[in-house]
Amino acid sequence: MVSLFDDMSQISEAEVKRMLPLVDEQRRNEALRYKFLFGQFACLKSWLMLKDLLAPLGIDDLEMVFNEHGKPSLRHHPDTHFSLSHCKNGIAVAVDSSPVGIDIEGFRSPSMALVNKTMNPAEAKWIKAYSDPVESFTQYWTKKEAVVKMRGTGITDDLHRVLDGEGYRLESFVNREKRYAWSVAYSQ
Secondary structure, eight states: OEEEEOOGGGOOHHHHHHHGGGSOHHHHHHHHHOSSHHHHHHHHHHHHHHHHHHGGGTOOOOOEEEOTTOOEEETTOTTOEEEEEEETTEEEEEEESSOEEEEEEEOOOOOHHHHHHHSOHHHHHHHHHSSOHHHHHHHHHHHHHHHHHHHTOOTTSOTTTGGGOOSEEEEEEEETTTTEEEEEEEEO
16 A cells, blocks of 8 residues: 655644644654754654554554664564655655555756666666656666665665566656656565
């Protein structure tokens, strides 16, 4: 299950204040550590989106544990997996019965050094040849991030080879109007 939020006009101090009592103390404190309003909003909104996805499964205990790379999981529901992501353009949350990773990124213009550092030669060639290299780079990046998050390894993998592996299903989407891409990777 995936939930996507991209009405960023809702970001306001009033909305943050409205959401604060709807989350547990740990998440409240985490949200308030963010210096900027966007970080506070994204922290709270993503948590509430996660709660909404878990509610039909009868899960309301969101006590977290973290693996050695910082990937969170539900302490009392180890067979329910989730992933959260946000950027200035939107917030994305995924829940599944097997490992899942999601990433959302606003379009950004990469330097050639970044393309060469993060993409293999075939991917770099496609990005350069695509009608909108910024869109193409962003979509590739979200695919790689989603797979890495699904694996729970953080960006310790060889980024040139992240998409070469098997054992996952990948879906990727672009919103040209709002200038973002998002991808979700499901373990198979």
